[in-house]
Amino acid sequence: MTATETIDATTQEAGRDFIRDIIDTDLTQHRVPGIVTRFPPEPNGYLHIGHAKSICLNFGVANEFGGRCHLRFDDTNPTKEEQEFIDSIQRDVHWLGFDWGVHLHYASDYFEQLYAWAEHLIVNGDAYVDDTPSDQMRAARGTLTEPGQNSPNRYRPADENLALFRDMRAGKLPNGACVLRAKIDMAAGNMNLRDPVLYRILHAEHPRTGNAWCIYPTYDFAHGQSDAIEGITHSLCTLEFEDHRPLYEWLLDHLPIDQLGLPTRPKQYEFARLNIGYTVLSKRILTTLVRDGHVTAWDDPRMPTLAGLRRRGVPAAALRDFIRRVGVARANSVVDVAMFDHTIREDLNRTAPRRMAVLRPLKLVIENYPEGQTETLEAINHPDNPAAGTRPIVFGRELYVEREDFMENPPKKFYRLSPGKEVRLRYGFFVTCREAIKDASGEVIELRCTYDPATRGGNAPDGRKVQATLHWVAAADAVPAEIRLYNQLFTRPDPGADGDVLADLNPDSLEVLTGCQVEPALATAPIGEPVQFERTGYFCTDPDSTPQKPVFNRTVGLRDTWAKVQAAR
Ligand code: ATP
Ligand code: MG
Numbered sequence: 373m374t375a376t377e378t379i380d381a382t383t384q385e386a387g388r389d390f391i392r393d394i395i396d397t398d399l400t401q402h403r404v405p406g407i408v409t410r411f412p413p414e415p416n417g418y419l420h421i422g423h424a425k426s427i428c429l430n431f432g433v434a435n436e437f438g439g440r441c442h443l444r445f446d447d448t449n450p451t452k453e454e455q456e457f458i459d460s461i462q463r464d465v466h467w468l469g470f471d472w473g474v475h476l477h478y479a480s481d482y483f484e485q486l487y488a489w490a491e492h493l494i495v496n497g498d499a500y501v502d503d504t505p506s507d508q509m510r511a512a513r514g515t516l517t518e519p520g521q522n523s524p525n526r527y528r529p530a531d532e533n534l535a536l537f538r539d540m541r542a543g544k545l546p547n548g549a550c551v552l553r554a555k556i557d558m559a560a561g562n563m564n565l566r567d568p569v570l571y572r573i574l575h576a577e578h579p580r581t582g583n584a585w586c587i588y589p590t591y592d593f594a595h596g597q598s599d600a601i602e603g604i605t606h607s608l609c610t611l612e613f614e615d616h617r618p619l620y621e622w623l624l625d626h627l628p629i630d631q632l633g634l635p636t637r638p639k640q641y642e643f644a645r646l647n648i649g650y651t652v653l654s655k656r657i658l659t660t661l662v663r664d665g666h667v668t669a670w671d672d673p674r675m676p677t678l679a680g681l682r683r684r685g686v687p688a689a690a691l692r693d694f695i696r697r698v699g700v701a702r703a704n705s706v707v708d709v710a711m712f713d714h715t716i717r718e719d720l721n722r723t724a725p726r727r728m729a730v731l732r733p734l735k736l737v738i739e740n741y742p743e744g745q746t747e748t749l750e751a752i753n754h755p756d757n758p759a760a761g762t763r764p765i766v767f768g769r770e771l772y773v774e775r776e777d778f779m780e781n782p783p784k785k786f787y788r789l790s791p792g793k794e795v796r797l798r799y800g801f802f803v804t805c806r807e808a809i810k811d812a813s814g815e816v817i818e819l820r821c822t823y824d825p826a827t828r829g830g831n832a833p834d835g836r837k838v839q840a841t842l843h844w845v846a847a848a849d850a851v852p853a854e855i856r857l858y859n860q861l862f863t864r865p866d867p868g869a870d871g872d873v874l875a876d877l878n879p880d881s882l883e884v885l886t887g888c889q890v891e892p893a894l895a896t897a898p899i900g901e902p903v904q905f906e907r908t909g910y911f912c913t914d915p916d917s918t919p920q921k922p923v924f925n926r927t928v929g930l931r932d933t934w935a936k937v938q939a940a941r
Contacts (some may be wrong), residue, residue: 413443415453502525564796611704643700650862684925720904730845751765912924
């Protein structure tokens with residue numbers, strides 16, 4: 373592993389990276405007639421933000437260089453794969469903005485061809501059936517410093533191997549009875565070349581092939597050969613497959629792939645996977661979080677899955693922009709989660725309409741405003757985009773303001789409400805706090821204020837200033853809402869570094885606020901549509917919403933720690 377480094381968002385601009393350079397050269401030197409890539413997920417979970425990097429790279433270069441990208445399910449392990457995952461993966465790739473056209477493929481489509489190729493290896497003496505018990509087989513593989521031992525089955529004649537392999541396929545042998553191995557080199561420095569397993573027996577129903585097969589190819593045997601069948605030119609994968617590349621090459625060398633009539637044979641290139649602070653991108657762990665109820669589902673907004681991010685309100689465009697900024701390199705690194713939030717904020721700041729919502733309401737009564745009367749003010753939908761227009765909002769005697777915008781005994785620099793203090797209400801009037809009413813326990817339950825009718829529109833004719841502008845909603849038409857605030861799912865930047873990733877779960881990752889009050893325009897907002905709650909953050913409507921009680925997810929707060937870090941540099 374290479375040393376970790378922090379990526380600087382400002383140094384990565386669009387366009388160039390070593391993969392794109394390779395492709396450019398291959399095209400200009402006519403090594404390939406055109407480029408074909410693939411995104412090859414195993415349908416054993418939902419896609420996460422790390423997959424987004426691979427998707428943006430594979431589909432991105434195909435688009436940029438006039439080629440095509442396939443979506444190929446690597447569905448070779450039926451015990452872990454499900455139709456739900458196949459469906460969710462297609463939905464998520466589309467949502468991210470990419471399309472495979474007619475090139476939706478499955479490794480299972482090639483099972484017959486792969487099987488024929490396995491027989492080809494056997495006949496040529498390049499593969500053998502090994503019935504050594506698995507623990508002994510493991511022990512005989514050797515270590516990084518010691519060569520492995522040849523299996524006694526290594527010299528079994530080809531016709532015997534063929535008969536045994538056919539018995540495996542015919543279902544005559546139980547799980548684990550034997551495997552098919554490539555005959556390469558038990559002393560190879562690269563462990564992947566020590567007679568790797570190509571097929572194993574697995575009596576399990578497959579989501580697509582049902583019970584047609586009881587032997588399944590391993591990743592190494594299925595992957596490169598699927599690439600060849602589909603005419604993939606650049607097989608882009610993450611660095612952990614670097615040590616598999618010699619095997620990828622060996623298999624292509626020993627199989628009759630020229631019969632496919634390919635203009636060129638596939639080549640594998642590796643890039644660094646995406647890692648993000650405070651975030652787990654292991655499908656195994658994400659599966660545990662869902663299965664054991666640490667989150668509500670794969671699309672829980674705290675999850676780093678594409679479905680979770682979408683539900684949280686992260687726009688696909690922001691995700692693509694983030695991936696572009698991270699760039700493609702060969703050095704492993706950990707991206708600061710603040711940079712991700714910064715990218716989301718930048719996008720939403722441009723696109724999200726402004727609304728007012730009070731998260732923790734405190735009633736404010738304007739004593740000199742006539743009872744039973746209301747009036748309509750005009751609120752701006754987007755400060756930087758006049759075309760977004762305005763909307764009417766109701767103002768009246770009783771309002772809700774944010775509890776934290778009042779302090780009875782404020783410190784020096786607290787400019788918001790306190791007894792005697794005048795502030796501006798957004799889009800409305802100046803109000804002065806006269807008194808705080810408390811309940812029996814001493815908690816402030818209501819503010820009594822007066823307003824200055826001459827300040828309609830937000831300015832005083834005499835030119836006097838106030839130091840704070842507060843958001844509010846009118847009790848007359850506010851809609852009660854639930855608002856869900858999300859914090860990091862893990863408490864440390866490197867979850868699991870001490871061994872137990874579950875011990876690093878943040879017990880405060882979800883805070884549910886009930887009894888919030890939002891302006892009526894929000895009650896009918898379409899599910900998932902982003903809005904900015906003025907002074908609070910970016911939110912979107914959750915699918916749990918009803919017209920009577922909308923539910924909002926906080927996508928990201930307003931405070932930008934990343935911008936501060938960058939400014940300090
Ligand atoms: P596992 O193999 O442990 O089930 P995986 O995350 O590698 O998990 P795959 O379905 O095999 O899952 O991944 C599909 C593709 O996405 C692979 O090409 C893989 O290299 C790539 N990928 C997975 N995680 C990341 C990541 N964090 N950053 C970039 N690419 C990734
Ligand atoms: Mg994988």
